[in-house]
Amino acid sequence: MYDVIVIGSGPGGYVTAIRAAQLGFQTAVVERDRVGGRCLNYACIPAKAVLRVADVATEIREAGEFGITVGEPSIDFAAVMERRNRVVGTLTGGVSGLLKKNGVELIEGSGSLAGEGRVRVGERTLEARFIVLATGSVKRPIPGTEFGGRVIGTEEAWALEELPGSLAVIGSGASGSEIASAYARLGARVQLFEALDRVLPSEDADISRLAERGFKKQGIEVHTGTLVRDVRSGEGSVTFTFGEQSGEADYVVIAAGRGPDIEGLGLDVAEVALDERGLIAVDGAMRTNVPGVYAIGDLVAGPALAHKASDEGVIAVEDAAGLVTHPISYIDIPRATFCAPNVASFGLTEEQARAQGHDVVVGKVPYGAVGAGTVYGDRTGLVKLIGDRQYGELLGGHIIGAKATELIQELVNARLLEGGFPEVARIIHGHPTMSEAVMEAARALDGWLIHG
Numbered sequence: 050m051y052d053v054i055v056i057g058s059g060p061g062g063y064v065t066a067i068r069a070a071q072l073g074f075q076t077a078v079v080e081r082d083r084v085g086g087r088c089l090n091y092a093c094i095p096a097k098a099v100l101r102v103a104d105v106a107t108e109i110r111e112a113g114e115f116g117i118t119v120g121e122p123s124i125d126f127a128a129v130m131e132r133r134n135r136v137v138g139t140l141t142g143g144v145s146g147l148l149k150k151n152g153v154e155l156i157e158g159s160g161s162l163a164g165e166g167r168v169r170v171g172e173r174t175l176e177a178r179f180i181v182l183a184t185g186s187v188k189r190p191i192p193g194t195e196f197g198g199r200v201i202g203t204e205e206a207w208a209l210e211e212l213p214g215s216l217a218v219i220g221s222g223a224s225g226s227e228i229a230s231a232y233a234r235l236g237a238r239v240q241l242f243e244a245l246d247r248v249l250p251s252e253d254a255d256i257s258r259l260a261e262r263g264f265k266k267q268g269i270e271v272h273t274g275t276l277v278r279d280v281r282s283g284e285g286s287v288t289f290t291f292g293e294q295s296g297e298a299d300y301v302v303i304a305a306g307r308g309p310d311i312e313g314l315g316l317d318v319a320e321v322a323l324d325e326r327g328l329i330a331v332d333g334a335m336r337t338n339v340p341g342v343y344a345i346g347d348l349v350a351g352p353a354l355a356h357k358a359s360d361e362g363v364i365a366v367e368d369a370a371g372l373v374t375h376p377i378s379y380i381d382i383p384r385a386t387f388c389a390p391n392v393a394s395f396g397l398t399e400e401q402a403r404a405q406g407h408d409v410v411v412g413k414v415p416y417g418a419v420g421a422g423t424v425y426g427d428r429t430g431l432v433k434l435i436g437d438r439q440y441g442e443l444l445g446g447h448i449i450g451a452k453a454t455e456l457i458q459e460l461v462n463a464r465l466l467e468g469g470f471p472e473v474a475r476i477i478h479g480h481p482t483m484s485e486a487v488m489e490a491a492r493a494l495d496g497w498l499i500h501g
């Protein structure tokens with residue numbers, strides 16, 4: 050009999066298991082594939098490992114501006130993938146080590162609920178006081194298409210054996226934009242299709258505009274407000290149509306949706322309820338309708354992000370341990386897209402803040418306004434902050450440009466520590482750093498922008 054059985058060892062599951070063990074629970078984690086889940090093995094980490102190579106290639110191409118003469122970099126894609134695999138191996142090895150160090154038992158196999166605190170793994174039936182479901186999500190095709198042949202998902206796009214000559218990417222959310230931006234800079238011809246009217250459509254409109262400009266500079270052919278149809282995978286390429294035109298690419302990558310991985314999980318046996326979107330229904334402490342059964346990560350509502358999955362797992366087992374927990378404010382989770390230019394945000398967009406009736410104040414500061422933007426060679430970035438004038442509340446932060454994915458965190462911290470833009474404006478920032486642009490944007494909201 051275990052105290053806690055976690056099904057799935059992604060960033061949700063393994064963090065849950067370690068936290069459960071820290072709380073004194075006898076814990077096991079069941080994994081049917083690889084420790085670390087999709088995030089470490091196929092998604093977040095492989096993506097960032099390849100994107101890093103594209104960033105290095107970009108820096109080499111821009112070296113002339115810094116007085117260094119080099120030729121066009123040549124990409125040894127086999128070596129790129131070898132490094133990708135090494136990075137994954139190092140991190141997944143680290144997770145295995147952490148599980149062991151914390152006394153978490155790893156059980157290999159497919160887990161399914163058998164009702165009343167029981168989990169089936171192959172021929173074995175295990176029992177636990179608490180069960181945490183953390184099986185993540187799987188790719189979904191767009192209507193009228195199916196995966197197969199040269200029509201691939203995002204995880205396959207980060208595991209190609211050869212550098213493709215051309216890619217058509219359907220969907221310009223975070224994943225699609227990362228794939229487009231990496232492969233374009235590695236030398237592929239990339240077409241990026243988005244059904245909505247702008248790239249990164251869930252970001253603030255100003256950020257989408259700058260991102261699209263950046264994508265076009267990388268040679269990406271951007272088609273917004275465009276549906277791709279008639280996708281047919283052939284021997285050496287895929288053909289498709291969009292509007293009145295027809296297209297062809299080595300691969301079509303569908304980056305336009307995922308669904309919870311619940312097949313064979315025994316939700317019906319244990320009578321675990323789903324919500325209206327087909328996700329597992331949970332309350333603010335990640336409890337399902339079945340006592341003792343929790344669900345977290347991509348299985349439940351909220352943004353599909355690794356750090357969200359991890360935090361939910363901590364909440365679930367702390368609740369199981371009888372500790373006081375607080376529901377996550379999903380809107381305040383930092384969102385990061387590691388394309389070039391880097392994009393990161395939290396909270397409301399300007400449009401959302403206005404629609405919600407806030408007394409909106411907007412501060413925009415280009416990276417070029419602070420010394421670091423010029424020193425490090427990125428004057429085109431932008432920090433845009435959205436505030437509510439009445440109490441100086443920070444409603445949203447939107448950053449595009451170098452290190453945006455790191456810079457966003459201080460705004461999230463300020464908000465969650467109940468600071469507003471007047472506080473961020475007065476916190477002393479080091480010089481010369483890009484973070485000074487964040488401080489200046491807060492000053493702009495507060496009505497006393499110095500540099501700009």
Ligand SMILES: Cc1cc2nc3c(=O)[nH]c(=O)nc-3n(C[C@H](O)[C@H](O)[C@H](O)COP(=O)(O)OP(=O)(O)OC[C@H]3O[C@@H](n4cnc5c(N)ncnc54)[C@H](O)[C@@H]3O)c2cc1C
Pocket residue numbers: 056057058059060061062079080081082083085086087088089091092093094096158159160161183184185186203204224310313314345346347348352353354355356357358
């Ligand atoms: C290409 C791509 C890039 C991404 N990049 C980022 C990023 O940069 N940052 C970010 O925050 N998020 C990113 N995401 C999202 C992130 O990967 C997910 O939000 C995260 O992996 C969810 O974690 P999880 O623990 O819920 O599930 P997963 O990571 O999906 O892990 C679930 C695990 O459960 C296992 N499993 C499933 N069913 C069973 C079963 N019945 N029995 C036993 N084991 C089972 C699976 O094998 C898997 O290992 C990306 C996603 C994609 C597709």
